[in-house]
């Protein structure tokens with residue numbers, strides 16, 4: 001190898017890369033083929049497992065969406081019943097997982113951190129930790145065997161358990177007779193939820209179940225691609241989801257609505273924020289350049305949930321703030337195509353369900369778990385490791401400087 005210094009070193013590396021192009025955020029790189037979802041940012045359309053999101057939100061249960069993504073087709077009534085039973089069977093957390101959550105609560109860890117610590121223990125008590133390798137090429141067994149249904153069930157149980165522990169309440173044991181979403185609320189609140197509230201949460205979980213090659217899904221696929229196990233991949237995905245540039249941002253959208261307080265102040269407050277160079281939370285999206293289809297689905301669910309009293313007043317305020325924000329953004333940021341994103345109505349819906357802001361991202365994770373798992377299987381089936389290249393921009397130094405001379 002020819003040795004070069006400074007800018008010359010950069011030239012050397014570039015030459016070695018041949019046709020490879022440099023795309024630091026990978027935004028223009030297509031790194032996977034998927035049957036799981038299609039995100040059409042120009043048309044504002046989201047297809048999950050072949051169906052439009054709007055149709056799934058109206059018709060499906062969360063378990064049906066899980067089956068659809070893991071098997072590539074909707075289950076028969078009998079298959080669905082078997083799938084629900086298998087997933088419900090795993091809802092009780094392994095004792096050590098419970099202990100990890102208790103210690104995290106004592107430590108006052110953020111809920112998303114507690115969930116990441118707990119997730120790493122989800123395979124305790126399973127027959128084989130490596131559900132991914134075992135089921136690879138044998139998707140027929142995915143629903144009933146291996147780590148997949150256990151991770152699905154335990155993610156929701158861990159979210160609910162920590163929701164109680166962090167406010168000093170004792171955990172509630174799962175109820176196998178309830179659906180996935182209803183059981184999550186039951187384990188959080190200790191009483192069986194009204195069907196309307198369980199359905200609102202279920203629509204949320206379906207809406208966020210799958211969304212292309214986002215950062216956490218990509219992280220899960222990278223881990224799965226090495227032949228690692230499902231629990232490792234999901235734990236890694238949680239780490240990626242935690243960041244404010246990905247899943248950690250729904251709280252501020254609600255804070256903005258509360259700060260405005262009444263519709264008549266919206267224009268003044270929003271204009272002042274924009275004049276100070278602030279961004280309006282819950283608006284704009286990297287992929288969607290029209291309205292995020294998830295926003296409408298969640299707005300409709302929020303409207304159903306918050307139909308009376310204080311809830312209705314908050315819903316009306318949020319809609320008024322949204323309308324003003326869209327008008328002001330179009331005027332102040334013309335041509336930027338800024339529309340309402342998923343976070344705006346996520347915040348309203350989850351708040352309406354009585355969840356604290358710091359539980360929003362963990363509940364998002366519970367919803368996205370089925371998508372992460374499906375992507376892991378899809379990636380593992382390719383048998384290919386994901387290994388991009390890095391461009392070396394350092395130097396190649398000829399002489400070693402002795403410690404005393406540095």
Ligand SMILES: CC(C)(COP(=O)(O)OP(=O)(O)OC[C@H]1O[C@@H](n2cnc3c(N)ncnc32)[C@H](O)[C@@H]1OP(=O)(O)O)[C@@H](O)C(=O)NCCC(=O)NCCS
Pocket residue numbers: 249278279280281282283284285286287333336338341342343
């Ligand atoms: C989501 C987001 C990061 C996507 O950004 P992006 O597509 O990369 O867009 P850019 O950051 O390149 O911004 C493009 C222009 O639109 C403006 N813009 C983008 N989102 C904006 C918002 N929410 N409020 C005000 N202006 C916004 C930028 O200031 C920029 O304006 P400029 O051309 O005058 O500099 C961005 O819209 C944002 O920060 N939104 C608010 C936070 C939020 O809701 N996050 C949850 C996302 S699901």
